[in-house]
Each structure stands twice: as C-alpha cells, then as structure tokens.
Amino acid sequence: MAGDAGFAETRGRLLSAALEVFAERGYRAATFKEICGRAGTNPAAINYHFRDKLHLYLAVIEQGLAELQRRSDILDDDPTAPPRQRLRHFIGAVFRRLIGQESPSALLRLMACEMVEPTAGLDVIIQRAFLPAFEHLCGIIADLSGRRPDDPITKDCALSVFGQCVFFHHARPIISKIKYPKYDLPVLEHLIEHTFRFVEAGIRAVAGQEAVRFGTAQIECTS
C-alpha cells in the first residue's frame, strides 16, 4: 500500500462524507465536489474505491444499515411495557433520528429522500430498514387497538403514524416559516408529545374495536 492515509482511512472518510451529503441533498443533487470537499479527497478516489456514484451510494446505504443494526433504539424496546409507552418511545426515537443530530440519523433522512426520489437503493432500504420498523410499529398498534398486526386497518394507522413523523422533517422549510423557526430540543420534545397524543387518539378511533374501550382509555389519558 501507499499514500499517507491508507486504504481503509480514505474509504471511511468518503463513506462518512457521502452519507452526510446524500442524506442532506438526495442522490441526484449530491455532487462529487461537495463529497470530496468534505472528505478531503479527489474525485478519482471515488472511482478507485467505489467505481462510480451509484456504487458509492449503495455502499453508503450498506454502511448506514449496518450502523442502524448495531445501535438501534427504535426497535429495542421492552415488549412487556404497556403499548402506549412503546408507541411514545417509537415516535420519540423516529423524531430524534430524523431531526436530531445523532449519528445514525443519516440513514433515516436518506430513507426520507428515497420516498420522494426513489433510486436503485430503495428496495434494500425498504426491506432492511423500513419494513422492520413498520412491522414493529404494527405490533405496537395491534397491542393498542386489539386488532391483528397484519390487519389492513392496522397498516393504515402505521402509515399515518409514520407520515406524521416524516412530515415534520420533510416540510421543515415551510414549517419554519409558519410556526417553528428552528427545531431545538424543547420544540422537539413538544412535537413528540403532540404527535404521540394525536396519533394515539387516531389509532383508537380508526382501529379500536369497541367504543367503550376507547372512551375510557382516552379519559384516563386526557384528564
């Protein structure tokens, strides 16, 4: 080998920089200039280590997924805890990932980009990141509503919950002009609390099987 940095070193810097840039701008709008600028390398290094932009992107996804599996606080909750608490934990984890600065956020943001502008990486992201989280959420909703996890209505609710979380991330340019100029920690906590209460009631209304169960649970929660 040669170079002052070493193979793994520059490869790693490229991966990190690319993960950031792809997550910020999406696949298409991300440029070599910016990636190489942050990584402190030449465009040639991308070709050398990853062949081309697409393969760099796929490698980024791969790395993001690996990191996600290593330290995921979305899926690892206590399955014996009451479902309301698990739902709140889930929402908080997704919000913090999407909006906060923590490291493993990038993959989730990248997933958000894929929603709008799908690429060849969409399938693997869906299979290995979205579906597990989605099914986990379905499980929580099932516990909360009494329906089965694979009930179509359960899935509709899971989509709605996900949509709430993603929207507050996606629409930030507009939201910042309407109400929350920036998402600092107190605002984040407020949004999590709001979203939790909002979707919990939505789930009970749409998926709850008996009005009685719903009514009592809600009163206990609101008062």
Added chain:
Amino acid sequence: MAGDAGFAETRGRLLSAALEVFAERGYRAATFKEICGRAGTNPAAINYHFRDKLHLYLAVIEQGLAELQRRSDILDDDPTAPPRQRLRHFIGAVFRRLIGQESPSALLRLMACEMVEPTAGLDVIIQRAFLPAFEHLCGIIADLSGRRPDDPITKDCALSVFGQCVFFHHARPIISKIKYPKYDLPVLEHLIEHTFRFVEAGIRAVAGQEAVRFGTAQIECTS
C-alpha cells in the same frame, strides 16, 4: 408580431407544459428538453418569453396561483355546515388535488415539491396558497375543538392534518410497495375516509378542551 402561433399562444403552451413538468419533477430535475418537447417549441422560446428557467418557474407559480383563486374547491365550503363535514370536505379536496388528475392539482403538487426542495418561489407560494389554506383549516379545527384559530395547539393540529395528506402523496414510492400498488378511485376514497377519522380523533384528543365533549362526540362517530 409574427410566427404562425402568436405571442400569447406559445407563451401559454410553455406555461402549461412547464407547470406539468415542474409539478412532476421539481424545479431542479425539470429540463428544457422535456418542457419544450411537450410545448412543441424551442429552448429559445423560453429565453424569449421568460428570460431563463427561474423566471419561467416564477411565472408558472403566478399562473398556478391565479388558476387556484379562480376555481378553488378547498376554501369555498359552507361556513355554516357542521365542522366535521367541513373537515372532511377539506381533506377530500386536498387529497384529490394532490393525487387525482384534476387540472388545478399541479400547483399543490408543486407546493409539495417546494417543501422538500425550496426555491425562490417558496415565499410567494406560502403567502398566497399555503397560508390561506392553512388558516382555513385552523378555522375548521377551531370550530371542532372550541379553541381559537390562532391558538398554538390549533396550529399544531393543522400541521398534523396537512402532514397526513401530504405524506400519502409524497411517500407514494414506498407506500406502493407496502400496501397500495396504485391509487385508483376506491383507494383514494378509502384513504380520505381513513385520514378523516384519524385526524378528527387526533384533533379532539389534542385540542379538545373537555374530555366529556370528546367522549360523546367520539362515540357518536364510531358507533
């Protein structure tokens, strides 16, 4: 004047074509090639009529706003109707605009693009399209919850409602792989009904001022 088409004629064709393409692909990904292809003109015509891509885009927004004001079925509901009905009308109108094929949809889709990838046109869209719809929605929610339209909690709920609608449009690439391969009319109606019930309960839970009011309203609705 000269040319077989005439000034207003080609200008109009360009505007229509550009509105479509911008709404489908977003500002950046839209190309002259596609716009001119659909309009049946040369790139030079864009320069001649609108100076450059940005000004074409701004003109497109202007036209979309004008058309929106002319035939808007989002804002013109019956203010004396019960708030639940008005909420359902609002959600249906937004869904159909975002997902359906009707003509004035394009501006709303364009707005959705601006959320993800803001441009110089964002401000005018917010001021003249988003804010009116948003305030209208706040009014409905206020009627529904008993809060004031400018109450922060009312606004949070309005964001959530908007988020629900926008998500089902934005995340279509993922949703099509999870549950709804395509959005035909029955699916659309189902999503509208689901969203309405979901957010109505969310609003009552988050913004409703007394648990009693909430409980009775909900039972009446669910059973």
Added chain:
DNA sequence: GTGCGATTGAAAACCATGTTTCAATTGGAG
C-alpha cells in the same frame, strides 16, 4: 410591395457534473 419589428428554429457556446486517464508518490518485499 417594401421595410420593420416581433417571433421562432437551428445551432453553437457555455457551464457543471460524472468519469477516466495517467503520471507521481508512497510503503513495503525481496
């Protein structure tokens, strides 16, 4: 009919981006 200004088409220039080339550099093996 002639000339003029408005409009358009074809092509070229320009620019940004992804990709490739190639020579230079480096660290280790023999």
Added chain:
DNA sequence: CTCCAATTGAAACATGGTTTTCAATCGCAC
C-alpha cells in the same frame, strides 16, 4: 537499494443541461 503494486492528485474528457447567438420567417404599417 530497487522494484512493485497500491493509492492518490491533477488534469483531460464526455455528457447533459442551460443560455446565447443569429439568421430566417412572418404580419403589419406605410
């Protein structure tokens, strides 16, 4: 020390997209 393969930097190349140029066309005023 010398050679070798791995790695990198600088610059060239190709491509696709936007903007400009310029000549050709057309309708109208005179």
